Amino acid sequence: MNGGMKVRVAAVTNLGTKKRMGVKDHLELRFEQVFDNMQDGVCIINELGNIQYMNDIYIKMFRVSNPAEIGKSIFQTAHDDVILTAYREKRPVKGNLSGHYGIYLISVAASPIFHNDVFKGVMAIYREELSSEKGKKKETVIELSIPKEAAQQESLNTIFQQIVGKSKVMERALLIAQKASKTSSTVLIRGESGTGKELVAKAIHYSSDRCNRPFIKVNCGAIPGNLLESELFGHEQGAFTGAIRKKIGKFEQASTGTIFLDEIGDMPMEMQVKLLRVLQEKEFERVGGEETLRCDVRIVAATNRNLEELIEKGDFREDLYYRLNVIPIYLPALKERREDIPILVRHFLDKINSKLGKNVQQIAEEVEEAFLYYDWPGNIRELENLMERLIALVDGDCIELKDIPSHISNLYTVHYSEENQSSLINMDWKGDLATLEEYEKEIIQYAIKRFGSFNAAGKALGVTHKTVAFKARKYKIIE
């Protein structure tokens, strides 16, 4: 695999956007055809870290751990330290990742793309091999933040163990957070609302050598712009109308400890400049004050907003973004780690029973299944709140399907009836057999639905993507 692959930049970095713009560029098309037919996975990100192009092999490799999308930020994909390192350090990087529940080892070569010396993004090539072949490979040249081997050996300390989650994506995120706690570098925690960003920020602080010093939280989105400066940096007496006495700001309160800047994406532009100065020069003045104060504060920031999009719109400073994003941690949404739902349910049963003095011990199987189908837009906070409501209101010691909200219980009913619909491919079927063509139509339909592309469906069925496309048209599965 060639880590320093030279590619025609203009064509390559436009891949993926072409479809949206509808521009017919033969050169780009040819590149796309080449990449689509490669045996390796290919992913290209632009200078802001947004995914610009993925071929079918890449999508298939990461369909479990990273349901990536064109336009989505690579920082929201927890699996890939190699492309992230190449992006951050703008140099070619090689490394290994584990794929498909650790059965496969994926070797990765990521190369920065420059055009007239201007950084345009990164192109990465992924090759999958069975883990048992791992010993033969000698090409890992960088120390990944959490190499696969280390992830298996390293364990979480008791503080991080209180954060419930056994899924690979969560385990990796927590191991990176634990490593971050041993440094004083700035951490940026990303993830949807309710995914546990504050919990992780606290775990970083309480695992660090600042644990006996203050942990101060500021919700940058909740404080009006004109008050935020005095909230963060304090003010002198008489600095403005209403400033009757001197006030110590959050940065001073957090001195030698940690400040947690929540909802950093909502910080007004004028405050972003001031925060940048604190990050760069480690000093600030109180509002209305002349004395320059030095500050020794560890910064952990968090957001559920797409910072890269905000930068493009001019609502977030790019220089601040790079200063904050020294150690990025992505917390996956609950729907990206459904395997954690049963243990979270058990955790909340115990926690809430003892909080409310109740003894609800059981969850009906159908309820657990409905929870697995549901997407949890409010993530763990939504699950926790629902569990509290159910435990508070349920009469017996078991939560049943009738007890849960209908928008969740309906999902169980729908899936249950879908599963029971008779399939043609039923070996116990005692009635007449269908024709071979009818079976073929069902198999093709199923493979396209399951694998999401002709290429991947063809691989699974042992035919070419052309055959799949031909049959899909023949059976009118597609137009």
Ligand SMILES: Nc1ncnc2c1ncn2[C@@H]1O[C@H](COP(=O)(O)OP(=O)(O)OP(=O)(O)O)[C@@H](O)[C@H]1O
């Ligand atoms: N992995 C977890 N294990 C146990 N409890 C969790 C976990 N993740 C989150 N929680 C709980 O879910 C709730 C929401 O978590 P938290 O406030 O940390 O989320 P957040 O991402 O900071 O949300 P927001 O973006 O809305 O501020 C809290 O009560 C927290 O204790």
